[in-house]
Amino acid sequence: MAIRYPNGKKFVTSQTKSTKPRNANRINTYSNRGMTLEDDINQSNAFYVESGIAVIHKKPTPVQIVDVHYPKRSAAVIKEAYFKQASTTDYNGVYNGHYIDFEAKETKNKTSFPLQNFHLHQITHMKQVLAQKGICFVLLRFSHTDEVYLVDAIHLITRYEDQSNRKSIPKQEIESFGTKVPLGIAPRLDYLRIVREVYF
């Protein structure tokens, strides 16, 4: 008998959940681990830095600070602030002399990746990075199947700028343009292995 441990999600039978049966041997899934794509990238980046492989960090969330209190004998407290839209991608750094720059996004869609996940500032930034001969890509995760693809920025830019027909990138295209990033343990998401394959 299958035991359904609570995972914080509404229970759906496997019939309604997916047309394909899930591989029962696959234990290394995101839903089991309760991890987000960002967690996995941060863990991988920490692994890369500690191992001397690369120096890549997530940029802090941009915040517009309006009011700060300075209490005596304790740390300054920000009392009013607002989230600002990022003008660049979230991750950048250096890998053996190469400038690396990327954005990471997830979707619950099964057949395509919605372009509304990206905004114009980021697309503009990616074009600027490519013009400076930086390595620039996106990590796209399909959460239902735990698949992560590395897709070069040029494909995203092209799709973003031609939204006359569709507002998303078909998964089929991502499979053909992109490269799947295998899930592991250390690092959890070895995207630099794919960077080596694709760019070097």
Place this chain on the structure above:
Amino acid sequence: MAIRYPNGKKFVTSQTKSTKPRNANRINTYSNRGMTLEDDINQSNAFYVESGIAVIHKKPTPVQIVDVHYPKRSAAVIKEAYFKQASTTDYNGVYNGHYIDFEAKETKNKTSFPLQNFHLHQITHMKQVLAQKGICFVLLRFSHTDEVYLVDAIHLITRYEDQSNRKSIPKQEIESFGTKVPLGIAPRLDYLRIVREVYF
């Protein structure tokens, strides 16, 4: 008769201010412009991006968000947050395929640059960047003379790790290890010109 326009600073006579008389023809000084080193770098980076020369940005200030309110029909408000210590340098980006990473600091000292302006996390980060073959340096400004020097990270790291004798870098050393960055208009601080001279 000299007219002393208010500049937000306590008035001191030129005799007490400096042993050397200031050059009366020099109008392009920081004190006259009311600009900080950060302003000048941000303006220069904007110029570099707009001109297609390089893509270099200041990272957002890292903030630990504790409490956020979500009012109806308006933007989320951060109600409690704290400043976190940065684990990297403030500026990074890409310049014609090269990874660029630096920190900028000012001092009111006249004869040396205090090492307390830097903290261990940043020094560690600089070592990691150098190991990855990134271009890594500091921009050091002596505010009394409006002089800005570009000094390769290796010199700072060496001095930081040998603080047995002194807790600062003598200005003489900065003049000999570093290169002065000229002040201009567009960009205000053309540090990439010095990067070309020093590294290419």
